[in-house]
Amino acid sequence: MSSDLAVTRRLGYLLKHAQLRLAELAEPLYAPLGVTGRQLALLTLFGDGPALSQQEGAARLGIDRTTMVALVDELEDKDLVRREVAPGDRRKRLVTLTAEGERVRAAGEDATRQAESRLLERLGEDDAERLRAALHRVVRGE
Amino acid sequence: MSSDLAVTRRLGYLLKHAQLRLAELAEPLYAPLGVTGRQLALLTLFGDGPALSQQEGAARLGIDRTTMVALVDELEDKDLVRREVAPGDRRKRLVTLTAEGERVRAAGEDATRQAESRLLERLGEDDAERLRAALHRVVRGE
DNA sequence: TATTGTTATACTCTATAACTATA
DNA sequence: TATAGTTATAGAGTATAACAATA
Numbered sequence: 001m002s003s004d005l006a007v008t009r010r011l012g013y014l015l016k017h018a019q020l021r022l023a024e025l026a027e028p029l030y031a032p033l034g035v036t037g038r039q040l041a042l043l044t045l046f047g048d049g050p051a052l053s054q055q056e057g058a059a060r061l062g063i064d065r066t067t068m069v070a071l072v073d074e075l076e077d078k079d080l081v082r083r084e085v086a087p088g089d090r091r092k093r094l095v096t097l098t099a100e101g102e103r104v105r106a107a108g109e110d111a112t113r114q115a116e117s118r119l120l121e122r123l124g125e126d127d128a129e130r131l132r133a134a135l136h137r138v139v140r141g142e
Numbered sequence: 143m144s145s146d147l148a149v150t151r152r153l154g155y156l157l158k159h160a161q162l163r164l165a166e167l168a169e170p171l172y173a174p175l176g177v178t179g180r181q182l183a184l185l186t187l188f189g190d191g192p193a194l195s196q197q198e199g200a201a202r203l204g205i206d207r208t209t210m211v212a213l214v215d216e217l218e219d220k221d222l223v224r225r226e227v228a229p230g231d232r233r234k235r236l237v238t239l240t241a242e243g244e245r246v247r248a249a250g251e252d253a254t255r256q257a258e259s260r261l262l263e264r265l266g267e268d269d270a271e272r273l274r275a276a277l278h279r280v281v282r283g284e
Numbered sequence: 285t286a287t288t289g290t291t292a293t294a295c296t297c298t299a300t301a302a303c304t305a306t307a
Numbered sequence: 308t309a310t311a312g313t314t315a316t317a318g319a320g321t322a323t324a325a326c327a328a329t330a
Contacts, residue, residue, distance in 0.1 A: 007187045007202070011258050012168070012179060014277040015161045017204060021281060022154055037154060038320095045149045055288060060149070062159060064322055069290060083289095091288040091329045116153050122279050127272075131280075134273040135156040137264050139163060180297095197311060206299055211313060225312095233306045233311040 018119070026115035033104050033111070034078065040112070042071055043105040046081060046095045053092040054083075080104055160261070168257035175246050175253070176220065182254070184213055185239060185247040188223060193236040195228060222246055 007013055026037055035043070045057055052060070058068040072095055075081040080101035086092035097105060120128040149155055168179055177185070187199055194202070200210040214237055217223040222243035228234035239247060262270040 006190050007183055008281075009274070009278070010183070010186070010254060011261065011274065011277075012161065012164055012183065012254075013203075014274065014281055015157050015164065017281040018277055019154065019157045019161070020204060021283075022157065026154070041149055041152070041154065044152070048148050053288075061155075062162060065289075066291085066323085067321060070320095089288085089330075093289070112152060112154075119153065119280060122284060123276055127276055130269075130272060131276040132151070132153065132156065134265055134269055134276075135153075135160055136151070138261060138273075139150075139156055139159040141163075142264060195311075207312075208300085208314085209298060212298095228311095231307075231311085235312070 022115060022119050025118050026112060029111035029115055030108060033107055035080070035104060035108065038071070039075060039080075040105070040108040042075060042095075043080060043097060043101055043108060047097045047102060047105045051084075051094040051096050053086060053094055055092070057095060075101070164257060164261050167260050168254060171253035171257055172250060175249055177222070177246060177250065180213070181217060181222075182247070182250040184217060184237075185222060185243055185250060188237045189239045189244060189247045193226075193238050195234040195236055196225075197234070199237060217243070 023037065030037055030040055033040075041061070042057070045060060046052060054068045054072060055065050058065045061068075063071075072081060072083065072093075076083065079098055081095050081097055083093040084096060086094050120131070123131065165179060172179055172182055175182075183203070184199070187202060188194060196210045196214060197207050200207045203210075205213075214223060214225065214235075218225065221240055223237050223239055225235040226238060228236050262273065265273065
């Protein structure tokens with residue numbers, strides 16, 4: 001008989017493996033767009049709402065500002081984003097999507113929606129929404 | 143206004159950040175035991191049920207067998223586990239806990255319980271249990 | 285002086301390939 | 308021939324420290 005903290009009941013295990021399954025479902029859908037899930041997350045971040053500086057973006061994603069430099073470099077090399085000097089503070093670079101970047105972002109969001117649906121397909125709509133809401137509360141600490 | 147796929151509503155984002163918050167809560171509790179969360183996960187794995195070989199353990203955790211070698215090395219260096227040649231198949235090494243390993247495992251499970259409680263404290267018992275159950279179904283694909 | 289972006293560098297985590305011993 | 312464990316090595320991903328430009 002196994003303890004009620006068997007390794008597969010631990011939240012750490014469940015979160016990690018849910019992430020792995022999601023990545024398995026999503027990456028094949030992202031590949032034809034020529035971007036990784038991580039790159040698409042950046043397009044979603046910078047394509048949504050008022051333009052953010054690199055550092056503001058890094059803070060939202062919980063990554064280091066030096067990591068952000070490399071990620072923006074990748075997207076810039078693919079002509080999906082542009083760096084623009086922020087009016088009013090010449091130290092900051094606002095990251096904005098190119099027309100192509102916007103196209104990839106939109107296609108990527110469709111792919112994300114599909115992958116998430118497949119991940120959650122066993123749950124039914126209500127439970128799926130409850131899962132998302134619960135995670136949201138856990139992450140925001142509310 | 144933000145899209146309903148704003149980056150903070152994406153499952154990938156939520157899963158990653160839930161993991162980060164859990165690690166922030168748990169690691170300080172594990173530190174006095176002299177082990178990391180990952181090492182404790184191995185103690186939980188090998189301390190539960192019939193003895194597993196390294197490769198069986200790796201399969202359960204979804205990690206590579208070469209990674210398992212290094213992890214078991216760490217635990218063996220700390221005298222928390224032993225490798226034993228499997229009776230009936232001299233190629234296999236069964237990983238078993240030492241008395242000290244068992245002690246650390248038990249203390250670690252208390253710490254895990256505490257950290258998980260704090261992570262989920264905003265949810266209430268029912269929602270917390272529903273979250274765990276939903277993740278379990280998602281991960282097992284049932 | 286402090287902050288933004290940047291570069292160089294190092295560390296962790298993980299996987300691939302090749303070896304050994306056993307089956 | 309195939310499998311379990313091992314070693315060496317290399318590739319991601321990420322962070323720390325130091326520097327230039329700007330505030």
